[in-house]
Amino acid sequence: MMKRIVVAVGVVLRNHEVFISHRDSSRHQGGKWEFPGGKVEDNESVSDALLRELKEEINIDVISQQPFMVIEFDYPDKHVSLDIHLVTEFAGEPKQLEGQEARWVALQDLGNYEFPEANKPIVEKLLSM
């Protein structure tokens, strides 16, 4: 059976900009840009996973977040369920802690970045805001 994973994803917003990271080419869907986040562990809620992953990956403490959309997507090797949240208030300055390149990007420029295929509807919805 194909692997199925639930992923908590954060769209970190400030002044019409969003914080994105470059995925190492060694990783699944590598070489593309991504929103910070990661797998929801057993016995963990999606919002707990979101808080944990954003602390681990970009060193922020989430203060407020709202559900944005859920995307089910089949990659050839795995099925992902992306549970995406808008992070509109946070403490600390986002900084990539895993050595990847990261940057703030204006929402209207998101179309210039290559994201994993599953992210298409996220980028479209953000561009329409």
Ligand SMILES: Nc1nc2c([nH]c(=O)n2[C@@H]2O[C@H](COP(=O)(O)OP(=O)(O)OP(=O)(O)O)[C@@H](O)[C@H]2O)c(=O)[nH]1
């Ligand atoms: N973080 C993140 N993952 C995404 C995005 N889009 C997308 O398809 N994914 C997929 O979601 C899956 C899980 O994300 P992840 O690799 O960040 O998981 P993780 O932080 O727990 O890391 P790990 O793989 O080292 O355990 C990957 O297969 C990745 O390809 C995105 O925008 N952000």
Ligand SMILES: [Mg+2]
């Ligand atoms: Mg991750």
